[in-house]
Amino acid sequence: MAHSPKRKLFLDLVLSLFRLNGLLVAEGDQMAEALGLTSARWKVIGVVALANSGVTVPGIARVLGQSRQAVQRITDVMEKDGLLRYQENPDHKRSVLVCLTDEGQNVYTALRAVQDPWAIENTEDVPVEELEIGLQLVRRLIHKFDR
Amino acid sequence: MAHSPKRKLFLDLVLSLFRLNGLLVAEGDQMAEALGLTSARWKVIGVVALANSGVTVPGIARVLGQSRQAVQRITDVMEKDGLLRYQENPDHKRSVLVCLTDEGQNVYTALRAVQDPWAIENTEDVPVEELEIGLQLVRRLIHKFDR
DNA sequence: GTGTAAATGACAACATGCTGCTTAATGTCT
């Protein structure tokens, strides 16, 4: 395979990405645990919090690149737990808007207090250029596969 | 957060990694589908094929960074399907060795015929340096989280 | 307007992964 050293490089990368994904989910679970969250809810609350106005369930799914059914189940539980609130959507009779409740806002704030130091700590000894190139590569691959 | 531009960079990277993971699993499912495999079985058969001698189930799990139960269920199905074979382990009375059957070897060969062009195609317009730095970053993060 | 395509919700079936528990085999230290 001398004419394509990239091949093995790429396959190594893919295998490593699978592994890193598992570790990141575990990290998310650990960080969110103290707040009564899980990694899946961590992802969802992040999307809802960043959208200052409400977002629909399929909208969250599109941002996360997941199925709307998977997101729906998470939001249903979080609504029951009082973190999210469904609000009438003037633009759509059936598709309600998902918003943070006050409690949800508090939890998100607490989450940030854990998440931000985590992010800073884990990039302390990583050069900015490496992060930038890595993100560029990941985005490039996402764009390649997301059709 | 002016003193840590890395923070947002890193969080963006993590979110993108979640998404890329989902897309990669979908790619794996699509490639493996014609061979009657799934992405999970794709991962397992790859590990078994690379270990010319047999490997134990917990051994596969360690390579993939997954729980042994998750791997065990996959190997059980693949053994029933005739792709894998359990072989007595002289070093351990209970922990058998997992090997490829002839059919498993054929499937793996067919898999390579799909997987290698896929890898080459998806790196055509990506500079080698970007792949190398990306892999380095991913490995760095794995090492950071894998304790 | 009307008809068709796309988006959404609701429900079900299934694959993949995790943890916790108990029991058995293996390795190590004294």
Next chain:
DNA sequence: AGACATTAAGCAGCATGTTGTCATTTACAC
């Protein structure tokens, strides 16, 4: 040899994510 820790299997329960199907609502082209 005996005690102890480690590693492994097997089983159960659960979280997360996927696909498929169907009915309803919305969007768009004609």
